[in-house]
Ligand code: TGC
């Protein structure tokens with residue numbers, strides 16, 4: 001066998017195809033070369049580097065696993081590997097790509113008219129048009145069926161009223177995919193940025209996911225043509241199916257954040273000396289490092305397994321919940337343990353650990369909280385729904 005490697009202890013590399021490795025290495029190189037040194041400032045000053053959308057588009061990372069309309073159509077595993085490498089940089093990068101490709105673009109790709117697809121997907125794949133996905137509201141988070149945003153049909157137009165909260169890319173977006181209640185059920189609408197009656201307000205003072213824009217979307221008698229409705233999306237099932245796509249990317253992304261924390265801790269522990277020896281030589285530190293190693297690799301194997309199921313068309317949404325639940329909690333555990341190894345240095349932006357740790361608090365909450373994914377899996381194994 002090849003020599004043991006602390007950065008790929010189980011030789012999971014050997015399970016990837018040449019194409020998957022090439023995509024992984026390309027995204028890793030992009031993050032390390034073009035972004036990593038800028039992320040502490042982006043985080044500190046709360047912005048996503050503004051060249052990132054176009055650069056991600058040029059690399060084919062937007063709508064990466066979708067077919068046609070300028071999208072690369074890669075495997076789910078290749079898309080997952082890209083999410084991993086992006087989130088090893090910062091959860092804000094992966095969030096952007098998730099919302100663009102798996103939520104906004106996927107919704108149009110899966111449920112849109114031919115005209116909507118032609119209008120938006122090629123520009124979104126290039127990163128020239130940015131999208132957002134408005135499902136959550138101030139009073140409807142875990143339970144989106146309680147949404148209050150309405151769309152009524154009047155004089156040949158749809159009229160939207162209500163607001164959406166915590167929307168990634170909200171004020172940056174050229175187009176918002178917005179979910180609203182109609183008399184016939186929940187439907188999706190494609191709302192261009194400058195539509196009268198549509199405005200956004202950014203959410204300030206976040207202590208997590210700072211290198212990402214999060215906004216409120218407000219609709220006040222916002223009038224849209226009939227053609228703005230997604231023709232194939234007529235129930236809550238449609239937005240929930242988009243969530244499954246984005247949750248899948250998070251399963252991989254969380255591994256990236258965890259890996260970055262493990263690597264920072266491993267590196268630090270071999271160079272930091274106390275009591276006359278590297279702290280890596282203390283049994284308590286080694287135990288932490290080995291626990292991190294087992295978490296990172298277990299999560300990666302889980303992501304790869306679920307990715308192979310997805311590529312085979314065999315993946316259930318409940319299995320995606322299992323993956324998101326496990327990998328995000330595991331990444332948080334790794335981040336917190338890594339922080340203790342870096343001790344005081346661990347709380348600064350000089351090292352990526354606290355940034356990842358704070359980001360992962362959002363990742364634990366969005367795309368379904370840990371509790372919601374627990375109940376989805378609980379429902380699947382008992383047959384009894386415990387949500388309400
Ligand atoms: P329920 O009765 O269970 O389901 C309604 C219909 O939808 C189907 N379904 C799904 N289909 C595909 N994928 C899924 N994940 C699905 N979940 C449910 C279901 O089979 C049913 O179909 P049908 O034909 O029988 O009608 O609906 P419920 O209202 O009881 O909801 C259950 C619950 C709690 C699981 C659901 O509401 C839920 O997932 N809540 C969490 C909400 C959430 O995750 N919000 C995320 C907002 S987007 C976001 O956070 C973006 S952050 C992105 C970033 O920056 O990276």
Ligand code: FAD
Nearest residue numbers: 133134135136141142166167168209362366367369371387
């Ligand atoms: P609530 O639903 O109010 O939950 C509060 C607590 O109660 C949680 O612990 C929850 O798990 C628990 N709880 C609720 N119901 C149950 C139950 N039945 N059983 C047990 N426990 C329960 N949304 C979008 O639509 N688009 C986006 O782009 C987007 N981006 C986001 C970006 C960030 C940075 C953040 C933080 C959030 C984003 N969200 C987005 C919103 C996110 O999806 C919601 O925050 C999430 O779904 C939880 O909703 P909530 O915050 O309203 O919490």
